[in-house]
Structure formats: structure tokens, C-alpha cells
Amino acid sequence: MHALTIANMLISVPQQDLYLTNMKINKLVYFAQVECLRTHGHKLFDEPIQAWEYGPVEPSVYTAFRKYGSDRITAPAMSEDHDQANSLADLQEAKDVVQRVVDLYGPLAAFELMDYSHRNGSAWKAVYQPHKNNEITEKAILSSHDGIDHPDLRRTLAGGVRAVNERFPNALKLLKDS
Incomplete structure (x- = not known):
């Protein structure tokens, strides 16, 4: 399987609230x-x-969606070598992982994902050196807190909007129509 296949799966997730930019899709592919x-x-x-x-x-994902800049990604990218050798079990496992990532990390804005990936105990924090683009290895990931703790969605922009919507159900509708 290729990282670009995972990125394309994220784009194809049937969830209209998943606003994907190049920065966000790279973080979701990582997670x-x-x-x-x-x-x-x-x-x-x-x-x-x-x-x-x-x-x-993930450099190939970044390159594939670079043309969008910080705008919303609107379509999957074409892969030069298609993932035709993947078994149905592998594809289902990947879809399950992608759905879990969408549920856990999808509500976060790109800047929130960046902050989360920079937290103490993260693999990024352990290997990052300015201007080096060091690899985040499997060992670095497994030695980190990544995938063990998950973001508290209540403390995100999406969580705040959800809380307002629950407490004042018509407030956002009134703002939308004003």
C-alpha cells in the first residue's frame, strides 16, 4: 500500500465536514x-x-497536493503506480484504520493537528531538527505517546462549535441565515 492511497481514502471518506488541506491530510496520513x-x-x-x-x-502526499496550497483538497490524486496487488483484507484493514483516524483526528483543524503533533512525548518532537527533515521511524513512533493518547476533541474548534450547537440549537442556524 502507498501513502497516497491512504490520502485518497481520506479524501473519499463520505463525511462533508472533513475539510482537508495539504497540511491536514499529511497529519492524518501520519496518524x-x-x-x-x-x-x-x-x-x-x-x-x-x-x-x-x-x-x-509524507513527501509523496505533500507533492501530490501541493497545488492546493492551504485551500481545500477537492479530488484524489493520481498515483503513478497503482496499488493493484493489495488483497481485499489489506484494503479493508486500511479502510478501518482510515475511519478510526477520521473519528479521532478528523474534527481537528490543521493548526490543531500541528499543535497536537508538536506536543511533548510525540515522535515528531523526538526527531525534529530545524531544516533537517529527519525521518520519523517506526521505532520513534512506538517510543512516543502517539496513538496511545488521543486529542481531547472538547478542547478544539470543532468541539466548541458542537458544544454551542448542543446548548443553543438554533444559534448557529440564526447566524447562518443572518
Whole structure:
């Protein structure tokens, strides 16, 4: 499986609230790798993930979606070598991991994912050096808190909107229509 396949799966998730930018999709691809390592004991894809200034980045995913800049990604990217050799079991496992990542990390905004990936105990924090793009290895991931703790969605922008919507059900509708 390729990292770009995982990115394309994220884009294809039927959830209209998943606003994906290049920064966000790279973080979600990283956390998909983490979740697969933690739950299944193996990597989801073999391409390296690097510690860039703004968090974990998978270079082929970054390159594929670079044209979007900080705008919303609207379509999957074409892969030069298609993942035709994957078994149905592998594809289902990947879909399950992607759905878990969407549930756990999808509500976070790109800047919140960046902050979360920079927290103490993260693999990024352990390997990052300015201007080096060091690889975040399997060992670094398994030695970190990544995939063990998960973000508290109540303390996010999406969590705040959800809380307002629960407490004042019509407030956001009134704002939308004003």
C-alpha cells in the first residue's frame, strides 16, 4: 500500500465536514500509520514520514497536493503506480484504520493537528531538527505517546462549535441565515 492511497481514502471518506488541506491530510496520513502500528503491529505503508517544521509530512502526499496550497483538497490524486496487488483484507484493514483516524483526528483543524503533533512525548518532537527533515521511524513512533493518547476533541474548534450547537440549537442556524 502507498501513502497516497491512504490520502485518497481520506479524501473519499463520505463525511462533508472533513475539510482537508495539504497540511491536514499529511497529519492524518501520519496518524493512520501510527494507528496501524499500534493496533495491527505493522506499517500501513513503507514510504518515509519526515519531521518538517509544521509536523509530520509524507513527501509523496505533500507533492501530490501541493497545488492546493492551504485551500481545500477537492479530488484524489493520481498515483503513478497503482496499488493493484493489495488483497481485499489489506484494503479493508486500511479502510478501518482510515475511519478510526477520521473519528479521532478528523474534527481537528490543521493548526490543531500541528499543535497536537508538536506536543511533548510525540515522535515528531523526538526527531525534529530545524531544516533537517529527519525521518520519523517506526521505532520513534512506538517510543512516543502517539496513538496511545488521543486529542481531547472538547478542547478544539470543532468541539466548541458542537458544544454551542448542543446548548443553543438554533444559534448557529440564526447566524447562518443572518
